[in-house]
Every structure is written in C-alpha cells, then in structure tokens.
Amino acid sequence: METLFQYSNQLISTVDIAFTRYAYHKVNWQNRLLGLTGPRGVGKTTLVLQYIKNNLNPQETLYVTAEDFYFAKNRLTDLANDFVKSGGKYLFIDEIHKYPDWSKELKLIYDYHQELKVVFTGSSVLDIKKGNADLSRRAVVYYMQGLSFREYLLLFHQTEVPRYSLDEILHHKVSVPQIPHPLPLFYSYLKKGYYPFSREDDFGLRLQQVVNQTLETDIPTYAQMNVSTGRKLKQLLAIVAQSVPFKPNMSKIAEMLNISRNNIADYLLYMEEAGMIMQLRTKTEGLRALGKVDKVYLENPNLVYSFAQENQNKGNVRETFFINQLKVNYQVTASSIADFTIDGMDFEVGGKNKGLKQINDAPKGFIVKDDLETGFLNTIPLWHFGLMY
Numbered sequence: 001m002e003t004l005f006q007y008s009n010q011l012i013s014t015v016d017i018a019f020t021r022y023a024y025h026k027v028n029w030q031n032r033l034l035g036l037t038g039p040r041g042v043g044k045t046t047l048v049l050q051y052i053k054n055n056l057n058p059q060e061t062l063y064v065t066a067e068d069f070y071f072a073k074n075r076l077t078d079l080a081n082d083f084v085k086s087g088g089k090y091l092f093i094d095e096i097h098k099y100p101d102w103s104k105e106l107k108l109i110y111d112y113h114q115e116l117k118v119v120f121t122g123s124s125v126l127d128i129k130k131g132n133a134d135l136s137r138r139a140v141v142y143y144m145q146g147l148s149f150r151e152y153l154l155l156f157h158q159t160e161v162p163r164y165s166l167d168e169i170l171h172h173k174v175s176v177p178q179i180p181h182p183l184p185l186f187y188s189y190l191k192k193g194y195y196p197f198s199r200e201d202d203f204g205l206r207l208q209q210v211v212n213q214t215l216e217t218d219i220p221t222y223a224q225m226n227v228s229t230g231r232k233l234k235q236l237l238a239i240v241a242q243s244v245p246f247k248p249n250m251s252k253i254a255e256m257l258n259i260s261r262n263n264i265a266d267y268l269l270y271m272e273e274a275g276m277i278m279q280l281r282t283k284t285e286g287l288r289a290l291g292k293v294d295k296v297y298l299e300n301p302n303l304v305y306s307f308a309q310e311n312q313n314k315g316n317v318r319e320t321f322f323i324n325q326l327k328v329n330y331q332v333t334a335s336s337i338a339d340f341t342i343d344g345m346d347f348e349v350g351g352k353n354k355g356l357k358q359i360n361d362a363p364k365g366f367i368v369k370d371d372l373e374t375g376f377l378n379t380i381p382l383w384h385f386g387l388m389y
Contacts, residue, residue, distance in 0.1 A: 001082055004070060008063040015049040019155050021196075022328075022389040023047060023144040029055070033110045033118050035096075035141035039275025039299065040123040040210045042146045043196045048092050048119055060089040066099035076105040077112075084113050096120040103135055110138050123218070145275070146194040146300055148325060149186060149386025156193060157185065164387045166330070166342070170366060172375050174384045183373060186383040190301040190317060198302070207306050211237070211276065219270045232257050233267060237298070240277055241307035245316045246296040268296060275299050278323055283333035283341060294334035300324050318349050318370050318382055325385045337362055349382065 021043050027036065029051060036044050052061050062083055064070070070079075076099060083091060091109075096102045102120075109118060120139075153159040161176050168174065176182060192198040197206055215237065216230040235257055240246045248268070254261040271277045280295040297320045298304050304317050319339060326332050326342060335341040338348040338358045346362040348354065352371040356378075359365025365378065372381040 001079070001086070004064055004068070004079075005062060007068075008061070009058055011063060012049055012052050012058060012061075015046060015053055017050050017053055019151075020050055021047050021144065022148065022151060023142060024050065027142050028140065029119075031117075031140045032114075033106065033135070033139045034120070035135075035139050036119065036121045036144060037141060038123070038144035039146070040214060041195045041197055041206070042144055044121045044123070044144055045094050046196070047144070048094070048121060052090070052092065056090050060087060061092070062088055062090070063092040063094065065094040066096050066102065071099060076102065077108050080109045080113055080116065080118075084116055089116060091116060091118045093118065093120045095123065097122040107135060107138060110135075145324070145328060146302075147189075147196060148328075148389045149189050149193070149383060150389070152189045152193040152386075153179070153185065155196065156199065161387055163389065164384070166326075166388065169380060169384045169388070170345075172380075174375075174381075174387060176387075181373065182383055183371065186386070189386070190321060191305045192302055194300040194302040204306060207302065211303070211306075214274050214276055215271070219274055223266070223270055229259075232259055233271060236264075236267060237271065237276060238307055240296050241298055241304055242313075243296075243316065244313045245319055248293055248296055265293075268293070276303070278320075278327065280323065280332065280334050280340070295319075297323060314351065314370070315349075318351075318368075322347070322349050322368060322382065322385055325388060328389050338365065 023036070024047055027034070036048065038044055049063065052063060064079070076093070080091060096106075099105075106118065106120065109116065147155065150161050150163065153161055159178055164174055179185065192203050195207065197203070200206070211234075215233040216227070219225065219233060220227065220230040236253065239253065239256065248264070250261045250264045253264050268277065268279060272279050276299055278297045278299055279293045280297065282292045282294055297316070298307065301317050301321050301324070304312055304320055323332050323340065330342050333341050335346045338346040340347045340349070345364040345366065346359055347366050347368055348358040349368045350370070352369055354367055354369055356367060359367060359378070367379045368382050368385070369379055370382045372379070375381050375384065
C-alpha cells in the first residue's frame with residue numbers, strides 16, 4: 001500500500017487547480033458512495049484529483065486506478081480494509097470498470113465500512129450502468145460531458161464569462177463586452193474545443209484514439225461483440241457524421257453495413273450510452289422509446305469535424321452544438337413544427353438567413369441563428385447557448 005500512497009500523493013500534488021470543470025460544483029461530494037461517469041477524455045480524473053487537493057487531508061485520502069498492477073494480486077475489498085485500519089477516510093478509484101466484479105465489491109465496501117467515503121469514476125458509461133443493479137439505493141452517479149463554449153473561453157483564452165440560464169438567454173441578458181467579436185472563437189471551439197486535451201499536440205490523433213477505444217474495446221466488451229462488429233460501429237459512426245443530420249433508415253443501414261436490421265437500434269443505443277452519438281426522440285413516447293428516434297447526431301461538433309472531414313454540413317454542426325449544450329440541464333425532444341422542443345418551447349436552428357416560417361404557429365417559438373453576434377425579439381445567436389454551464 002505504501003507504493004499506492006506514493007503514486008497517489010504525487011498525482012495530487014502535481015494536478016493543476018487553476019481551472020475546474022462545471023461538474024466540480026454540481027457534484028455533491030458528501031455522498032458516501034459517489035460515481036462520476038462520462039465519455040473518455042472529458043477530464044474526470046483531473047476533477048477528482050482537484051477535489052482532493054482543494055479539500056482533503058492527504059494522510060486520510062488514497063487515489064488509485066483500477067488498472068494498477070496492484071490489483072492483479074489484490075482485491076478492492078482488501079485494499080479498503082487495510083486503508084480503513086490505517087486511518088483512511090476517503091478512497092478514490094479511477095477507471096473502476098477495468099476491475100472485474102467491481103460493483104459487487106463496492107457494495108461490500110459500502111456495507112462494511114460506513115465511515116469510509118468512496119468516489120469512483122468510469123469512462124465506459126455502459127459498464128457503469130450495467131453495474132448499477134448491484135449499487136441501487138447506494139451509489140449516486142453523475143454524468144459529465146465535455147467543455148461548454150464558456151469553459152473553452154476560460155481554459156483556452158483565459159476569458160471568464162458568467163453562466164447564463166436559458167431564460168436569461170431567451171430574454172437577451174447575455175453581455176460579453178470582453179469579447180467584442182465572439183464568432184471566430186466560437187468556430188474554433190466547434191472544431192477543436194470540446195475536449196480539454198485539445199490544447200495538447202496531435203489533437204486529431206488523440207481524438208481518433210478515444211473513438212477507437214470506445215468503439216473497438218468498450219462497447220464490444222460490454223455487448224460481447226467480436227472485433228469485426230466493432231469495425232461496423234466505426235462505419236456506422238462515419239455514416240452519421242456525414243449526414244444532414246442522420247434520419248435512421250434501419251433497412252438501408254443494414255444493407256450498407258451488411259448486418260442484421262434488428263441489431264441497428266441496439267448498436268445506436270450502445271454508442272449513445274458510450275458518449276459517441278445523441279439520439280433525438282419524439283416526446284410522446286419518452287426518451288427511451290427506441291422505435292421513435294427522429295434524428296441521430298454525433299455527440300459533439302469536434303467529432304463531426306474529425307469524421308466528416310471535407311464533408312461537414314453546417315446545418316448538422318449547428319444542430320449538434322445546440323442539442324449537446326442543452327442536454328446537460330434539459331430534456332431535448334423533436335419538434336413537430338421546428339427542430340427541437342424544450343419545456344414547451346420550439347427552436348428552429350439555422351444560418352443568418354433563416355426566416356420565421358417554421359415557428360409562425362408556435363405559441364413560444366425561437367429562431368436560433370449562426371453567424372449572429374447579438375439577438376433581437378425571438379431571434380437568438382447560436383453561440384449564446386454555449387454559456388449555460
């Protein structure tokens with residue numbers, strides 16, 4: 001255990017605390033068993049190390065990763081027992097899904113050590129959800145997504161902008177005098193600003209690795225697929241990326257990929273749960289009505305630019321950004337008269353020449369325009385919706 005403490009203290013002491021993600025203040029860190037999930041590369045490990053550094057006594061705290069060689073010969077329950085006997089109070093376990101039977105052992109730790117607080121993270125949302133059956137009524141699990149445009153401005157350009165609520169945005173309360181011309185920065189964000197690691201070299205290569213790991217390892221392992229099926233998932237992702245946006249035709253997809261039509265809905269759901277795509281559903285049947293998917297989007301605009309390459313569709317990028325930023329705090333569903341419905345309001349997303357035709361019959365309708373710095377009446381600039389978290 002001494003080696004684990006040395007590694008833990010080294011990581012905690014070197015983590016940068018100048019910038020923290022939105023989830024840092026959203027999470028209730030007082031829960032006795034707390035989970036943090038989300039797609040690969042969005043900063044979950046950094047977040048927990050920052051919390052430890054800012055709030056906890058290193059002598060009572062241990063951070064470990066489930067990938068450590070220590071767990072080749074030792075169990076999580078044994079570690080927890082020894083840690084508590086040594087005066088430990090806070091145990092953080094990263095990449096928990098890499099540990100076999102992790103959910104059962106967390107349950108035992110929770111039941112046996114009521115004085116111990118445990119925080120676990122997992123990049124594979126699929127496995128975390130799978131393990132929740134063993135942790136029901138015990139673990140509180142939070143989902144974390146990539147950078148908002150607001151967070152991007154702070155992390156990449158050291159420009160602090162306040163959070164704005166949806167109501168404030170719709171009533172034109174947004175004021176960012178420190179950025180007189182925000183659109184160039186916004187377009188840079190759409191291309192490579194969603195992932196914190198995009199500040200580093202070889203962003204395109206690293207993003208490809210994140211996608212490959214998710215589609216070729218995480219999902220096939222969870223769903224017990226073979227390697228060739230993992231490649232089919234990548235082909236399916238490419239089809240979604242180059243669409244305008246993608247309206248799923250199961251028979252056509254099955255023919256293109258040479259797979260059974262009955263498997264398509266499952267594949268799309270796996271990809272959604274793993275943070276690769278978003279499925280826009282009709283409101284009448286609820287979010288989990290698999291037969292009522294209206295459109296399919298990539299999870300964020302960076303993925304669109306990475307996969308569609310020279311074939312990006314501007315309308316697709318706009319809608320992808322809008323639904324991605326809004327889904328953090330709202331249920332976004334398909335609209336019968338416009339693009340999206342949120343809390344009884346209809347939103348039509350388009351370029352600067354988009355007219356009011358689609359929302360003429362909407363009791364509460366809004367036009368969301370790209371290429372627009374400031375809004376007026378019921379016309380809202382697209383970039384304003386990136387300031388919500």
